[in-house]
Amino acid sequence: MKKQAQHIVPPAERANLDLDSGKYLVMWQGPNHPGITGNMSLRLVIEGDTVVDCETHVGYLHRGFEKLMERRLWMQNFPLVCRIAVPEPDFNEYCYAAALEELAGIQIPDKAVWLRTLSLEMIRLASFLMWIGGQAGAFGHGTIGQWTVTMRDYVLDLFEELTGGRIYHMFIIPGGVRGDVPPGFLKHVLETMDIIQKNLDDVELVMFHNVVYKMRAQGLGYIPPDWIDHYGITGPNARAAGVTRDLRKDLGYLAYPRLDFQPITGTVSDAYERSRLRLAEMYQSIDLIRQIVANMPSDGPFREKLPNPLYWKIPAGETYVAAECTRGEYGFYVVSDGSDKPRRVAVRGPSYTHAVSVMERLVRGVNIADVAGLMVSLHTYPPEVER
């Protein structure tokens, strides 16, 4: 029973539907729905069990971070930014800190560079581990989530040991990091990586060699290569389409230029290919973490002394600092007017593109049962859509 997946490109224009005709049903999926990745909702128009139109709705999670930051001291924003993308707080911490350091002309110590890289790779792994549970669960395979969320908790244990917090680490502070590794920590990291790798082998076997998963995921949510630049798609969603775009390589920030890795790419960006690619990136993260542990200097300062945080003023200027998060390009645009508070901070989360624009188009023509799986396959986080 060989079946070649169909790669259908949904039309660019929305169909002009007569909703009063009795042919269609308008149905809301979300904001509270297990198939929605966070608090957003889709207004679906269905015909039979096929979605013919969709409008994405956000606004359920708006906390006004960008505005709040304009009224807080530069250093006071450091515990605030991590909350913008809950499952991956560290990318916010890094981008914010790096932007400030660039504007203020601060060089951080090498130890801090490595510890930041470690922290970013650990959270990448943790985030993917949570995502894959959702991806499998959306197609009815709940067991995978039970395994991988446990693995994620093991990574969070590591974060707790390193930073004192499981979810919000608040470790990457402007000027460096808040502490060196505690005794025995690096050993725990390596042990945990071994456990996770073994479990990922099981996941690979059970999830990716699975007829149900293949039948439902292959061909679903196909992103044609010409959409990449049109919509500004980044990260695994773009790499699965064969685009070699990885900021870790392209920008070469932190310790990445000193690590041995190559961006992973696929051929056809559908739900299956994207999930395979993310699995491969999990293995890549494990490999990077092992490289970091092996290469990180054992001592030296981990933070550059900064002026008194109560009065710290940053010279007027603006900058954009980006990093490759699990979902693609994550960036902070920071403007200083020379005062002790940011004039403007704008956060660029990849989910804005993926969850709002791309999703709206991709969902047309999809079976209602596959909407959740499609959305998870784009790996979106509504918290970063709404800052």
Added chain:
Amino acid sequence: MDIKDFIAPFAVWKRAFEKPFTVNKPIDERPGAPRYRGFHINDSARCVGCGTCEAICMNKAIDLVPVDALKPDGGDSGLRPRVDYGRCCWCALCVDICPSGSLGMSNEYLWVDRDPEVFRYTPGVEAKPWDGAELGYRRADGYRLLEEERVDMPELDHHEAVKSFLELVRGYSRQQAEKEADRCVSCGVCVASCPAHMDIPGYIRAVREGDLEQGLRLLYETNPFPEACGRICTHLCEAACSIGSGRSADGTPTDPVAIRWLKRYIADQVELADYGKALPRAEAPTGRKVAIIGAGPGGLAAAYYLALLGHGVTVFEKDEAAGGMLRYGIPEYRLPYPALDKDIAWITSLGVRIRYGVAMGKDLTLVSLYGDYDAVFLSTGLTVAYKLDVPGDKHPRVLDGVAILAAATRGEPLGLGRKVAVVGGGNVAMDAARTALRSGAEVDIVYRRREVDMPADPEEIMEAKAEGAILIPQAIPLEVKPAEGPDAANKATFVWNLAEMVQKEPGKRPVPEPIPGAVVEKTYDSIIAAIGQGPDLSYVAEGDGIEIRRYKPVIGPDGRTSRATVFAGGDLTNDRKDAISAIADGHRAALAMDRLFAGKEA
């Protein structure tokens, strides 16, 4: 699709036979990590209630609240941080910034209660199970948000300094001053400790922001001697400074902000010609006249604030120049005369008249002033040097420390000789010793108690020693004998008994008790007595209506004596016996007189 895709999923079953990841009682059996950011702990005895935690908290989760058991005193506001866990985000910036290092976090994360109000509490004051927790978040070694070391003050090398009367402390550059000002957290704990209650956070902010005219304005609000106090103030503020309440990684105390040097920086940077741009001018004349006896810091401070309020002021000064002990008691290497003159010049520019060479009792009586003036301020200070009070203390080579310092100010030859003993451990003794060193003498400082008991400023003691003075502590003066040998007429032999310190009464300081037989004799060219000074109150007659108790006019809280129109202040009445207290007294008396006049007019 191949056959593997049908079979592989069944591999999940192998997990059914493995040990589960989950544990039965995860909460009971899982303490937070050693660095866990759990509930706050605060060492209330170390905390100084500065509120820097409150200032950095971006959630406004911390409030400084009064604690009944604590009394505010110099360096402790008597407040303690209360944490509201409805707002706290557990970022621990409060722990990171805490100047005293008292604040930490336990690794405890479980707290269940039906009453929502309990989740707002004062750590270290309201007892909690996690108090004193060993584990939990502490800021890491090598990681501080605040700078613990002060900017080094450029100073003359001691070998160089002792060769001349050049000012030892050179003053901060702009960059140094702004860096030092950046260490301040504006907690204001210092303000209460300053006798004059200067707006210290305010003027430090002015330094930080480069607005020196604003800084000068703030200085003059409560102190018209910023040049002098910026050099020789006893800086109680620095003892109170919260930034000095911590411990560095090596266990030594952190440096308080150099508040005094920042004050000096402001005054030094603004030219006298520009003072007028920053400072208020005198109000329209009220017609009231005030006589001030003594042109020291107390008297001139009163004069400044009275003149500012529009009252006519005449200062009567027995010496030939103004400044009192600032001029005649403090050597110019600590307070150069141009700096003092600048302070005085601004005061007199407000129309304050100083009549020099007028000695109370001789040239003028109090009664005559009562008729001519609406109020009188007595600030005659402590001009009588107390004697050694040992047999032979009338020997011509026994000199008095204050007189030596005054002679040095006047540029008179000191004639101290080559070997000098200074008896005493106060600032006058240190200044006399250092003046003697500068005249080329070898100096012994003979003190009755231990070095730690010396009332002089620690830096004066340190500098005197660095400049070559030899400290002989625990030496009780016994006698001054005529010297023997060649040139005996110009020498004297000083005899002292070495002492051990005996704790005679609990709670009081130990008493030097002579060690039998440990008597030392040494011949000096000069023996300078600097054991203490008293007032010359011979100008107050019984009929003047001023109650005096134990050589001190009795004054009320506003400085008023038993006679309604006579006020007193400065060293004469103030036990602190320093310039800043005298200035505060003068300011206080000026305001009280103004109220007095207003009451009369009403």
Added chain:
Amino acid sequence: MNQTDFAGALELALAREEAAVAFYEELLGMASFAAQKATLKEFRLMEEGHVAMVQSMQTKGRVNLSPDAAVDLGLARRLAAEEKPAAGMSYQQILSAAIKKEERSGDLYRDLAAAAVDGEIHLVFERLAAEESRHKHYFEELYENEVSRDN
């Protein structure tokens, strides 16, 4: 004066205290300005209190004084002050004279106590000596805190 019985002992003490009052009285005669006079009057008042105290002991027929001697700060032994300062006397001279005077009284009482055969008389003089030591201590502390501040 017969100091071998109780009445005689108190008689002697009374004369001693009255002499102290006269001592300050004499100094007061020499005093020229308010500060001296106020201080001497205060000290005289203290001695007058002592006179009244001894008189009350005479009336009641018993000594109600604490036996606890005060700590000796050792100033009396080394201070060189002449006992009777002259007209311009400073606070230091007045205090120094007062300390010396109390020391002398204490010494006298101690000598008398040592010489006393009668146990009761011995006790009376011992208590009086203790009282003088407390008074001396009071002046010594004043001297230490207000005169000899810097040494």
